[in-house]
Amino acid sequence: MSIQQYQTTKQGGPFALVTTPVPKPSVGEVTIRPRAVALNGIDWKNLKFGATIRSWPAVLGVDGAGTVESVGEGVTAFKPGDEVLSYARGIQGSGAFQDIYIVSENVVAKKPAALSFEEAASLPICFLTAGAAITVGLKVALPGLPKGGNSSSNQPQSILVLGGSSAVGAAAIQLLRMALPSAFIVATSSEAHHARLRSLGATACLERAAQRDSAALKATTPGGAGFDAVLDAVGAGVEAPEVYDAFRADGPKLYSLVVTRPDAKVPHGLQATLVGGQDMLDVEPNAMAYLVKLVEEGKYKLPVKIEVVGKGFQAVEKGLERFPFAVSGAKLVVAL
Ligand SMILES: NC(=O)c1ccc[n+]([C@@H]2O[C@H](COP(=O)([O-])OP(=O)(O)OC[C@H]3O[C@@H](n4cnc5c(N)ncnc54)[C@H](OP(=O)(O)O)[C@@H]3O)[C@@H](O)[C@H]2O)c1
Secondary structure, three states: OEEEEEEEOOOOOOEEEEEEEOOOOOOOEEEEEEEEEEOOHHHHHHHHHOOOOOOOOEEOOOEEEEEEEEEOOOOOOOOOOOEEEEEOEHHHOEOOOEOOEEEEHHHEEEOOOOOOHHHHHOOHHHHHHHHHHHHHHOOOOEOOEOOOOOOHHHOOOEEEEEOOOOHHHHHHHHHHHHHOOOOEEEEEOOHHHHHHHHHHOOOEEEOHHHHHOHHHHHHOOHHHOOEOEEEEOOOHHHHOHHHHHHEOOOOOOEEEEEOOOOOOOOOOOOEEEEEOHHHHHHHOOOHHHHHHHHHHOOOOOOOOEEEEEEEOOHHHHHHHOOOOOOOOOEEEEEEO
8 A cells, every 4th residue: 555745855846746655653643644735934944945854855744634544552532534634744854745644643633624624724833833922932821721821910911913914923813812802912914914913803903114113113002112022923023123122111021933944043132932833732732622622612713814726736836936925814725
């Protein structure tokens, strides 16, 4: 028995469909036959720069949704045929762009019945990363998930989300609104997304250009005092350090920076933390089940719309050509 893997043969490509043996799950693992996979910045960075890949060929893809093919010893939460979504091992080069992929059971969750496979595939990594940016970076606990947070008396009350229309940013806005119902949340994005970001919980939205204008940023906060915290979903502060002047002078100056490049560094003088999706799993190994619970309770929406770029693995290559600049307020998805 064999499967097809959509391999990236070396840094820069090309891709090749290669026949390999059916993967077998070890203890605590699940294999999944994806019906849809999402494309992410990290897939493009790995194709282009080999950002996290140690050896080639590699199978990229960090987001998938499909059906359980088989389960390893000790797995009781899932059985073959279950419809699921999962985080996948594309960062390690053994990801979702193949007929059947292996993951640990804790990064798998049952697909909400109301979501299509394409919608479900758009959810995992941006949720994990936004969750990490909040619980680890800002030390704010998520409701029902007390780990990683701080005491409730010490929570930021004014927060700037840079890159609000990115999948991570839009995920963060709604999680922040849930965690801090009375907080003042300002997001930056292109104007086309402002109404949507307000509907997800942003108090106010500003054009990206405002990231270079600390006075304009501060002017949006109560009394013009500035922000307690900045959640930087896209590494915008690295290009526009003016945003650091928008912190409240006597505030905690919390800066939660999503790792967008391997050499990312935190700026001096701030309470800065670099975060990635894996950090959320370290805080809460069953974060995927928590995500699905929020979706089913109507508390968490698709952060960005999905755009299905094609059907079949060959559509992955074409979709990745859209990165890094031609993706705005959308998650590109490939149907399988
Ligand atoms: N380390 C990790 O574990 C991890 C996990 C997930 C993501 N990431 C990284 O985090 C970043 C965000 O990921 P994503 O999937 O959310 O990205 P995405 O949705 O593909 O990002 C596209 C969006 O980013 C916005 N944007 C881009 N550059 C910006 C800037 N300088 N200022 C403000 N907005 C900007 C654009 O806004 P407009 O079009 O509205 O202008 C666009 O809507 C990526 O670099 C990704 O690789 C890291």
